[in-house]
Amino acid sequence: DDPQRKLVLLKYSYGNSTNYMKERTQFHKLDFSLEIQNTSWQDRHLYEYIISEGSEEKVWQVLLEVYEPVSNPTIEILSWALANGSCTFTLNCTVERGDRVSYSWSSQDSSSSALCSHNGSFLHLSYLMETESITCTCTASNPISSWVATFKSSKCSNE
Numbered sequence: 001d002d003p004q005r006k007l008v009l010l011k012y013s014y015g016n017s018t019n020y021m022k023e024r025t026q027f028h029k030l031d032f033s034l035e036i037q038n039t040s041w042q043d044r045h046l047y048e049y050i051i052s053e054g055s056e057e058k059v060w061q062v063l064l065e066v067y068e069p070v071s072n073p074t075i076e077i078l079s080w081a082l083a084n085g086s087c088t089f090t091l092n093c094t095v096e097r098g099d100r101v102s103y104s105w106s107s108q109d110s111s112s113s114a115l116c117s118h119n120g121s122f123l124h125l126s127y128l129m130e131t132e133s134i135t136c137t138c139t140a141s142n143p144i145s146s147w148v149a150t151f152k153s154s155k156c157s158n159e
Contacts, residue, residue: 006048010034039066069145070098073138078122087156088126093138093149100142107136129156 010027011018017027026035036043049060078090093103105123107116115125116136127134135152 009047036064039064041066065143067099067142067144068097070101070140070142070147071096072147073103073140073149075138075149075151082129082156085129086126087129087131087153088124089153091123091125091136091138091151093121093123093140095140095147098140098142098145101140102142104139104141105136106139107134109135112136125153127153127156131156 009019009021009025011020012027012032017029019025019027024037026037027033028035043064044066045064047062047064049062051058073093073095076092076094078092080087080089082088093105095101103119103121105116105118107113112127112134115127115134116123121138123136123138125134125136133153135150137148137150139146139148141147
């Protein structure tokens, strides 16, 4: 049968450590942490931390997730219309790069906070023609980074 294989990064025994990947990892004896430097997608794995004491073994499993940071978002106007005294926009917030990106819309202005409050990359915005302007902010984020982009509408008119 095919035996189970594991890549050993470091062994520690009786105060001595052997680092099998010195060019990429650094062991910190002070807190028993192992730092993987210059992480990449190939480092996404389930790692095991094993302590052997005589005939007993304690095993912890740690899943390492690697994310590409989010790039600056851009807001695109997909459509806009003026009808029945209301101005309506459909906006789309996107990024070029980033893993597991989530999008949320908000506004610092209390008068437009309800209009701009939404989760997801698309925002459907509708407001009265007399409104001077609406400012909505899109936040694109993942577990390691976030960036914002702002949409500011001008007064809506027939012109």
